[in-house]
Amino acid sequence: MKMKRIAWIAGLALIGVSCKKQLEILPSDSIVEETAMTTVPFLEKGMVGVYININGSYDAEIYATSLYSDEANLPTENNTGRGVIAHRWQTDPGVGEVTAAWGRYAFGVDRANRVIAAADKLTGLSAADAATRDRIKAEALAIRAFCEFQVLINYAENLQSGSLGVPYVTESKIQKPARLTVGEVFAKVNQDLTTAAGLMPASFTDNTRFTAKAISALQARVALYQKDWGTAITAATAAINAVPLATSAQYPGIWTDQTEAEVIWKHKRTSGQGRLGDSYYDRTSSKIMYGVSFKLLNTFAANDIRLASTVLDRGGSRYSVAKYIGGTPSEPGRADVKVFRTAEMYLIRAEAYAENNQVALGAADLNALRKQRIAGYVDEVFASKESLINAVILERFKELAFEGQRMNDLRRKLLPVTRLPQDAINASAKTTLSPTDKEYYYPIPGTEILANENMIQNPTYRQ
Structure with a gap:
């Protein structure tokens, strides 16, 4: 993660927009240089720039995990070659689909660090300005923690405390950081979040930005x-x-995007911005690039309301991803990207209760979620913590499909990626990727290894 100071567009000016509309401005309208953020209004502009910068980072992660896991299949109509190497598990440190998130999150960390440093230099403020400064710093700390955590779970080969983690960069300067242990990264993530929670006012509720609710999530x-x-x-x-x-x-x-129900934090998409939906469906050729796997499709009962929001049947056994079509017919493929939803929190709590031997409480959470997703649902009783955990993992597969969770769920449970034969027809017919396979894990990007002599490649890619 070689962090570089980059020369940004000169002539940055204040833009006369309301706070509600700030995330709809162009990247050139935001301020990211630490030296430019000498007042609270400029600090606010700098914070907007951080959000703009990370807006595509989570997209890269969602796309990679859908290609790599059992969520998607490669239709014959996709003759572009796009993403094929990753989907076929022919991974090496130069495969962009699986390494893109590393660099994008690194830029997000760099921008957040600039805001944090600038905030610390703003002193002698009025009470109102000081409160705003603290809130902005809380946002930047939370984003730094988010980016570093997502890099950790995607690029560390295991999450044992003493294992190789990732760098945790806290300053914006030219540097060549080494990898910390997983335990050290977790400690820094948790410290940043604790500090952020102490600075963040409960009254700040914009779900396109980090709030107290998003910090909890x-x-x-x-x-x-x-x-x-x-x-x-x-x-x-x-x-x-x-x-x-x-x-x-x-x-x-x-x-x-007709309701904000249960949306804790999302990446807002406005006209002209990148469309995640285009990764799965080519609007120009009307071809499915990557479709919903038959394995995922088969997990939904006919009375599960998630089916219609996850899968679009285009006829002829052609099933495309529906979550990112959006609600604007004139701009298909443009939809806000949901990072944290309350459904995920129910599933986290259900799994944690099960692991804590509180099976009845965990079952209550899982059943509560299912009641709002499956018409006529009748509560299920679980005989053991293992059966409940297995049910939660399956529920995460359905509820959080194409939201960037599946591959990391399999890895943290050391479960193989298992595809149905009909999902592997155009994926070299390989149906299983085991934790013992080198390609089960992502490599550190080759460009990072070349640029930073202190960076160590993941063990399986050094063999």
């Missing part, structure tokens, strides 16, 4: 991967209490 996700079940339960509960689960009537509107 991230703390819950981090705790799940850290196997800190008590914190996972506490943080998920805080998020659930703050943002109720969408009802069955509200759920379809999440994916057409």
Whole structure:
């Protein structure tokens, strides 16, 4: 993660927009240089620039995990070659689909660090300006933690405390950082989130930005991967209490951006910005680039309302991804990208309860979610914690499909990627990727290894 100071567009000026519309401005309208953020209004502009910068980072992660896991298949009509190497698990350190998120998150960390440094230099402020400065710093700390955590779970080969993690960069300067241990990265993520939570006012509720609710959601996700079940339960509960689960009537509107129900944090997409939906469906040729796998399709019952919001039947056994079609007919493929939803918090808490031997409480959470997703659902009783955990992992496959979760879920459970034969026809017919296979893990990007002599490649890619 060689962090470089980059010369940005000169002549940056204040843009006369309201706070509500700030995330709709162009990248050239934002301020990212630490030296330019000498007042609270300029600091606010710098923070907007951070959000603009990371807007495509999570997209890269979602796309990579859908190609790599059992969520998607490669239709014959996709003759572009796009993403094929990654989908066929022919991975090496130069495969862009699986290495893109590393660099994008690195830029996000760099921008967040500039805002944090500038915020620390703003002193002698009025009470109102000081409160705004602290809120902005909280956002930047949370984004730094988010980016570093997502890099960790994608690029560390295992999450044991003493294993190789990733760098954790806290300054914007030319440097060649070495990889910390997984435990050290988790400690820094949690420290940033604790500090951010202490600075963030509960009154700040814009779900296109980091809020107290989003901090709780991230703390819950981090705790799940850290196997800190008590914190996972506490943080998920805080998020659930703050943002109720969408009802069955509200759920379809999440994916057409007609409702904010259960959306804790999202990346807002406006006209002219990148469309994640285009990664799965080529509007020009009307071809499916990557379709919903038959394995995923078969998990949905006919009375599951998620089916219509996840899968679009285009006829002839052609099933495309529906979550990112959006709700604007004139701009198909443009949809806000949801990063944290309350449904994920229910599933985190259910799994944490199960791991904590509180099976009845975990079952109650899973059943509560299913009641809002499956018409006529009858509560299921689980005989053991293992059966409940297995059910939660399956529910995550359905509920969080094409939201960047599946591959990391399989890795943290050391489960193989298993595709149906009909999903592997154009993927070299290989149906299983095991934890013992080199390609099960992502490599550190080759460009990073070349640029930073302190960077160590993942062990399986050194063989």
